[in-house]
Amino acid sequence: MTGPEPLPPAPDVEVIGLDADDTLWHNESFYADAGATFAEIIAPWIPDGEDVASRHYETERRNLELFGYGAKGFTLSMIETAIELSGGRVSSAAIGELLALGKRMLAHPVDLLDGVREAVERLAEHHRLVVVTKGDLFHQEQKFAASGLDALVDRVEVVSEKDVRTYRSVIGRVGVDPSRFLMVGNSVRSDVLPPIEAGGHAAHVPYEITWVHEHVDDAPVAFPVLPSLSAFADWITTR
Amino acid sequence: MTGPEPLPPAPDVEVIGLDADDTLWHNESFYADAGATFAEIIAPWIPDGEDVASRHYETERRNLELFGYGAKGFTLSMIETAIELSGGRVSSAAIGELLALGKRMLAHPVDLLDGVREAVERLAEHHRLVVVTKGDLFHQEQKFAASGLDALVDRVEVVSEKDVRTYRSVIGRVGVDPSRFLMVGNSVRSDVLPPIEAGGHAAHVPYEITWVHEHVDDAPVAFPVLPSLSAFADWITTR
Numbered sequence: 001m002t003g004p005e006p007l008p009p010a011p012d013v014e015v016i017g018l019d020a021d022d023t024l025w026h027n028e029s030f031y032a033d034a035g036a037t038f039a040e041i042i043a044p045w046i047p048d049g050e051d052v053a054s055r056h057y058e059t060e061r062r063n064l065e066l067f068g069y070g071a072k073g074f075t076l077s078m079i080e081t082a083i084e085l086s087g088g089r090v091s092s093a094a095i096g097e098l099l100a101l102g103k104r105m106l107a108h109p110v111d112l113l114d115g116v117r118e119a120v121e122r123l124a125e126h127h128r129l130v131v132v133t134k135g136d137l138f139h140q141e142q143k144f145a146a147s148g149l150d151a152l153v154d155r156v157e158v159v160s161e162k163d164v165r166t167y168r169s170v171i172g173r174v175g176v177d178p179s180r181f182l183m184v185g186n187s188v189r190s191d192v193l194p195p196i197e198a199g200g201h202a203a204h205v206p207y208e209i210t211w212v213h214e215h216v217d218d219a220p221v222a223f224p225v226l227p228s229l230s231a232f233a234d235w236i237t238t239r
Numbered sequence: 240m241t242g243p244e245p246l247p248p249a250p251d252v253e254v255i256g257l258d259a260d261d262t263l264w265h266n267e268s269f270y271a272d273a274g275a276t277f278a279e280i281i282a283p284w285i286p287d288g289e290d291v292a293s294r295h296y297e298t299e300r301r302n303l304e305l306f307g308y309g310a311k312g313f314t315l316s317m318i319e320t321a322i323e324l325s326g327g328r329v330s331s332a333a334i335g336e337l338l339a340l341g342k343r344m345l346a347h348p349v350d351l352l353d354g355v356r357e358a359v360e361r362l363a364e365h366h367r368l369v370v371v372t373k374g375d376l377f378h379q380e381q382k383f384a385a386s387g388l389d390a391l392v393d394r395v396e397v398v399s400e401k402d403v404r405t406y407r408s409v410i411g412r413v414g415v416d417p418s419r420f421l422m423v424g425n426s427v428r429s430d431v432l433p434p435i436e437a438g439g440h441a442a443h444v445p446y447e448i449t450w451v452h453e454h455v456d457d458a459p460v461a462f463p464v465l466p467s468l469s470a471f472a473d474w475i476t477t478r
Contacts, residue, residue, distance in 0.1 A: 066345045068377030072311040076338060079318065083335045092329050096322045099315060106305045137376040138307025138399040160377040173412075 007224050010236045011201045015176050016123055017167075018153070019185025020133035020140065022207035023229065024120070025147060026111045031074065032209055034105055038078050041097045045086035056081045061213065068160050070136030075102025106139055110146040113207075115230040117148070122233045124152040130174055131156045132167075132183065134190065162190035167198040184232055187214040192223050205232055246463050249475045250440045254415050255362055256406075257392070258424025259372035259379065261446035262468065263359070264386060265350045270313065271448055273344055277317050280336045284325035295320045300452065307399055309375030314341025345378055349385040352446075354469040356388070361472045363391040369413055370395045371406075371422065373429065401429035406437040423471055426453040431462050444471055 021027035039052040046052060059077040060067075067073030078098045082090045123129060131153050133140050140158045144150060157173070159166045171181050178199030185191025186207040193216070195202045204225045226232040260266035278291040285291060298316040299306075306312030317337045321329045362368060370392050372379050379397045383389060396412070398405045410420050417438030424430025425446040432455070434441045443464045465471040 063342075066342055067311060068375070072306060072315060075315060076311060076341070079334065080338050083331050083338075086331070088330075088332050088335065090331050091327075092322050092325070092331060092334060093327050095318065095331060095334055096327065099319055099322075102315070103302075103305055136307070137397060141399050158376060160380050 007226075007235065010224075010238075011182060012180075013182040013201060013236075014128060014180040015130060015154075015171075015174050015182075016127045016236070017130050017132045017170070017181060017183035017185075017195065017200075018120070018123075019183070019187065019191045020131050020144065021135065022113075022186040022209075023184065023191070023205060024112060024116050024131070024149065025143065026113060028207060028209040028211055030105060030108055031211070034074070034101055037101055038082075038098065041094050041101070042082045042086060042090055045082075045090045045094070047085075050085060052081070052085065055085055057213070059084070068136070069134050070139055071102060071105040072136060072139075074105070075099065078102070110143050112147065112149075113229065115228055119229040119233040120149055120152050122237055126237060128174070129153045130170070132159065132162070132170055132185075132191075133157070134159050134162050162187075162194060164194045164197045167195045167200065171198060171200060182236070184229070186210070188216040188219055188223075189214050193219060193221065196221055196223065203232055203235070205229055246465075246474065249463075249477075250418075250421060252421040252440060252475075253367060253419040254369060254393075254410075254413050254421075255366045255475070256369050256371045256409070256420060256422035256424075256434065256439075257359070257362075258422070258426065258430045259370050259383065260374065261425040261448075262352070262423065262430070262444060263355050263370070263388065264352060264382065267446060267448040267450055269344060269347055270450070273313070273340055276340055277321075277337065280333050280340070281321045281325065281329055284321075284329045284333070286324075289324060291320070291324065294324055296452070298323070307375075308373050309378055310341060310344040311375060311378075313344070314338065317341070349382050351386065351388075352468065354467055358468040358472040359388055359391050361476055365476060367413070368392045369409070371398065371401070371409055371424075371430075372396070373398050373401050401426075401433060403433045403436045406434045406439065410437060410439060421475070423468070425449070427455040427458055427462075428453050432458060432460065435460055435462065442471055442474070444468055 035053050059081045063077050079095055137158045144156050157170050171178050182201035183191050183195035184203045184205055186205055188204055192202040192204050202223050204223055226235060274292050298320045302316050318334055376397045383395050396409050410417050421440035422430050422434035423442045423444055425444055427443055431441040431443050441462050443462055465474060
């Protein structure tokens with residue numbers, strides 16, 4: 001059996017790992033908006049029919065091993081894509097607009113998903129909570145500080161990649177047996193499969209948009225899927 | 240008494256915190272080289288006598304609260320400075336060169352300071368070592384992995400700012416009394432004063448260049464100054 005399954009009984013865990021971007025607060029929707037604005041800004045220099053979003057993603061993927069995740073790398077990759085696609089003709093004023101767009105992304109207020117505050121409060125009553133988020137350390141810490149959730153969460157682990165090794169190390173630092181750890185998040189690739197492989201549990205709460213980089217066609221294991229963090233809190237707290 | 244003092248006896252500590260950039264490996268010298276290359280790239284569009292380095296630092300400082308530390312923010316600030324100083328006339332080809340320069344900084348091989356490998360080996364014999372470094376999480380982890388020092392070091396703490404709060408939290412995670420922690424690094428502002436204020440010890444090993452942002456005119460407390468990490472290892476291991 002692969003992929004989503006009927007909701008099983010919740011496991012008895014001590015620590016809940018919470019993804020942040022698109023699990024606690026909106027993120028991918030800002031990136032999607034920024035991508036649309038990017039295409040508008042450079043449109044005067046780009047051949048008709050060019051798929052700016054796909055070309056930008058190609059640049060991002062190529063740069064991932066140098067830049068890692070986050071809005072600064074996103075911005076540098078926008079500038080690189082603009083220069084490439086325009087054959088070097090894009091104006092420096094337009095590049096200045098891309099810089100300003102990147103800064104708006106970094107300065108964007110944190111917008112919690114509906115019901116998240118109340119769900120995290122309920123989860124914190126019976127579990128230790130640790131936020132496990134990948135991306136830019138500085139920006140993620142700023143967003144967490146602005147989220148108003150800090151009093152409810154034991155620790156924040158900003159990691160550069162969410163793979164099995166990372167989860168093993170996070171679970172070790174938290175100090176529980178992997179069987180007592182459950183991760184919840186919107187990405188099957190980053191929040192569900194690797195913690196399960198590390199010996200822990202996971203639950204999937206999809207977001208309205210999935211970044212193509214996080215897409216998984218066919219999951220090799222079964223896991224519970226819940227429609228919201230509130231529904232997840234109902235499930236885990238009524239076992 | 241303020242500032243450097245004659246070498247006191249070394250304190251009896253369990254954990255040594257090691258700064259990374261300009262303490263374990265060369266860093267500021269690469270930034271200085273990059274700054275010189277930056278000025279050459281944009282020279283055709285810049286009025287004679289303009290102090291490009293100072294203007295770039297102003298941009299960096301202004302952007303610090305959005306970008307934090309690291310090479311990606313440095314690169315974005317170069318691009319912003321180039322557009323500003325040229326009145327928007329800098330070519331997008333030149334901006335492409337700035338992007339390439341930023342990527343070279345991120346991809347630059349790790350170049351340990353003389354004697355560091357052997358000094359860290361000696362320190363590891365009698366102390367737990369933790370690297371405490373600020374900047375870009377992804378880039379710092381890459382540099383540490385490339386340094387060959389990972390087997391000697393207990394943990395790496397990449398932090399967004401090196402202030403008293405950060406050191407309190409690092410010392411707490413390491414699990415020692417502050418009096419059993421000593422930090423060594425090249426920046427009085429980041430590696431020496433805040434760990435002392437947090438109740439720990441510190442030693443200063445200056446680097447050949449100090450970034451203006453890290454400069455301290457007059458230190459309010461006394462601390463030992465050693466000419467190299469080897470000399471520091473001599474001092475701390477022969478107490």
